[in-house]
Every structure is written in structure tokens, then in C-alpha cells.
Amino acid sequence: MKILSIQSSVAYGYAGNSSAVFPLQRLGHEVWPVYTVHFSNHTGYGEWRGPVFEPETVRDVITGIEERGVLPECDAVLSGYMGADPIGTVILDAVARVKAANPKAIYCADPVMGDVGRGFFVRPGIPEFMRDKVVPAADVITPNQWELQYLTGEREIHSVAELLDAARSIRDRGPETVLVTSVQTDETPADSVQLAVVNGDGAWIVTTPLLPMYVVGAGDATTAIFLAHLLTEPAEQALAATADSVFGVMETTHTAATREIQIVGAQELIAHPTGRFEVTRLD
Template sequence: MNVLSIQSHVAYGHVGNASAVFPMQRLGVEVWPIHTVQFSNHTGYGSWKGRVFDGMAIEELLDGIADRGVLSRCDGVLSGYMGSSDIGTAILSAVARVRTLNPDALYCCDPVIGDVGRGIFVRPGIPEFMREQAIPAADIITPNQFELDFLSGVTTETLASVKEAIAAVHLLGPRVVLSTSILVQETPEDSVDLVAGEGGRFWRVRTPRLSLSVNGAGDAIAALFFVHYARTRSAAKALEEASASVFGLLKRTEEAGSREILTIAAQEEFVTPTYRFPAEEI
């Protein structure tokens, strides 16, 4: 399996491609990473060095890959943080080029827009681009609860409203939706839910809620869910596998007291997760 992964990258730590690429490689996937930004570290530290690339840079790198004659062997495109709308346009162009050569290729969009407590944190124009262009082009999307609410126009306070929101997003185009970090009335205080929808059916995985705050977990679960879905064509199975791996990764990170997720030290969690959680149809 070959995946073109177009998202941000950091030299130190694990967010964006630095969080998504290695887990996919550990699962035996050949990954072709293109970075939308390259920073010294994630912006949560308050200061960083580096730069945001433009759409032309993304197109140039894709042209170079195409010159190798391999785009027809690309099984899927994964995108995350875009940085600017012209980068988004370049990503959708990449998706179109891949699909022209391989109509079976999947596009998974992690619609990075914002988060609960922080609100929208991307540049102006990106949220609208996501909702109006990227989401309709995607086969799979992986929004957190804040992003699910934004994209659907539904305020999710109950499990029923989460299902309503996912159904509304399905109408925009994606056939598979994974929503992460779900906290609603039915969620116990010591737990967190993940909910996936496909074909009018919904599944929930509930895991213990950990006491840590790290960046990059969303990038990892999007990548893992994408790979497992591409291989099984089952949202329920992909949900079980991805949630197990990410919980194990975060549990190891919490135990170590690390500010960065232990992507390398906990790499066995991607292949043989320590903890398993059933996907319950809801």
C-alpha cells in the first residue's frame, strides 16, 4: 500500500507528518510525505522556527513524484493541517491527479480547524475551504468534536446529536466519518468516546480518559484509521484498531510524563496494541 501524506511537519516532536508517517510505515505502508509547513517544533511551545510553504511548492513536489511514473500506484492521499487555502487547492489537485490514474484511490481528510476550548485556530478562509471544497472531495474525514459541530452545523451534546451531526456531514460527500474526543451527556466523566459512521450505521468505542495534554494524537489516529479502513473497508474494524493503538500510545506517554507523544518508544502499540476496546453499534 502506498500513501501520499500531505500535512505539516516538525523537526522536534511528533505532530503532522512527524506523527502520521511512522505509524503507517510500522504497519507496512510505503509513505510519500509532502510537508505543508516545516517547523522546529509544534506551536504549543509558544515559539518556533521555520516556514509555511505555498501551493506552488506542493505542486512542484507532486510533479517530481509524477515524473517517476508512480502516481498510478498511489492507493490513497492523507491530508492534515493545510496552512493556507492555496495549499488546500494544491492538495485537492493532487487528489484529482491520483484518482485520474487510480480511480480506486481513497482520500482521507483530517479537517484541522480548531478544538474545544481553543476555538478556530487556523488562518481565515481555511474553515470555509474545508467545508465547501475539501470535505466534499473526501472519502473519509476525521474531525474532532469541535470540527464535527462546525462542519455539520449541529451542536453535539448527546449521542443522538453526534449521530445527527455525522449524518449531516455524510450529505456533504464523505462516506466514512470518524469523530474523535467526543464528550457528551452519556459519556462518563472518566471516559472519552470515538464515534464512526458509514452507510447509515454508527459505532462507538469508549476508552478511559487520560490526564495528559499532548499534540499529535489526532494526526496519528487519522493515519491509523485510514490505513485500517483501506485494508478492511470496515469503519467498525478500523475504529477498533486505531483507537487501541492510540490509547496505548497515549497511556505510555502519560506514564512517562512526556510532553511529546512517544511515537518511537511505543511503536509496538501500532502493531500489537496492549489494550483493546470493542466497537459497539449505536
């Protein structure tokens, strides 16, 4: 499969395309990375250097790919953090161009906006752009639980039933598949975190241990790994493989005691998930 991935990049460490491209390749997909920024390191360090590319520069790179005549071969478009509305508009234009060339292509969007305890960490206008423009255009969307609450009218999610209702309300607005990350409801076991997926065939959830750590780039890798599997497998199998591989990356990172996720160190767990976590059907 061939994937056009339009995201940020960093020279040192892992975030955006720097976190997504290698897992996609390790899982056997060809990736066409387009960068929206190229920083020395992710912004979690507080200091960084490097350029933010103008929207027209990003559009120009995509046009150059289109001029190679390869968009009919593109199976998916992947996006994550959007720095500003103009970049988002360029991404949605790229999605439209790809789908015009290949109607079977899908758009997978990680609607990066914020998280529990941090609130929004994107520029004003981006949450509304994600809600009003990106969600209706996406075939697959991968919000964390906090983002899902915002996208569905800021309804609070305390139970699995409320989680499913929120995911289904997103599906009513366009996306076929909703992967919810960082799930912690009143029913989540202690010291655990969950992933859930909902599509037209049903809903499933998987539970993994919650490690005492916070890292940047794990969400980008999660979305990439899920998309990689979803392109060739049913959603429940993609969920199981994603949970296994992402926990493997996090466990390896925790053992290494580093703030950068260990994608290379855990690459065998990405390429060959072991099936250690059981997926439960919810409906």
C-alpha cells in the same frame, strides 16, 4: 498500500507528517510524505524556526512524484492542517490527479480547525474552505466533535443521536466514512472519551479512559492509524484498532511525563493492537 501524505513536518517532536508517517509505516504501508512546512518543533512551544513552503513548491514536489509514473499505484491521499487556502487548493489538485490515475484511490482528510475551549486556531477562511471544498472532495473525514459541530451548521451535539445525525449529514455531502474523535456527549461515561465511526454499513462507538493531559500531534496520529487500518479492514475493526493503539500511545506518553507523544515508545501497541476496548454498534 501506498499513501501520499501532504502535511507539515517538525524536526523535533511529533506533528503533521512527523506524527503520521511512522505509524503508517509501522502498519506496513509505504508513505510518500510531502511537506507543507518544515519547522524545528511544533508551534505549541510558542517559538519555532524553519520555512513555510510556497504552494508552488509543494505542487512542484507532487509533480515530481507524478513524473515518476507512480500515481496509478497510489491507494490514498492523506491531509491534515492546512495553513492557508492556496495550500488547500494544491492538496485538492493532488487528490484529483491521484484519482485520475487511480479511480479506486481514496482521500482521507483531517479537517483541523479548532477544539473545545480553544475555538478556531487556523487562519480566517480555512474553516469555510474545509466545509465547502474539502468535505465534498473527501472519502474519509476525521473531525473532532467540535469541528463536526461547525461543519454541520454549528449545531450543538449533546447526545449520541445528535452525533449520528451530524455525521450522517456530513456523509450526505460526499464522504463515505466519518470518524469523530474527542467525543464527549451527555452519555459519555465519566472520565472517558469516545471515538465513533459512521459509514454506509452502520455506526459504532468505542470508549477509552480520559487521561489528564494535553499533547500536540495525537490527532494526526489518530487519523493516520485509522486510515492504515481502513485500507484493509472494515470500519468497525479499524475503529477498535485505532482506539487501542491511540490509547496505548497516550498512556505511554502520560507515564513518560513528556509533552511529546511517544510514538516510537508505543510502536508495538501501534503495530499489534490488543483489542482491549469493546466496540458497540449504534444502529
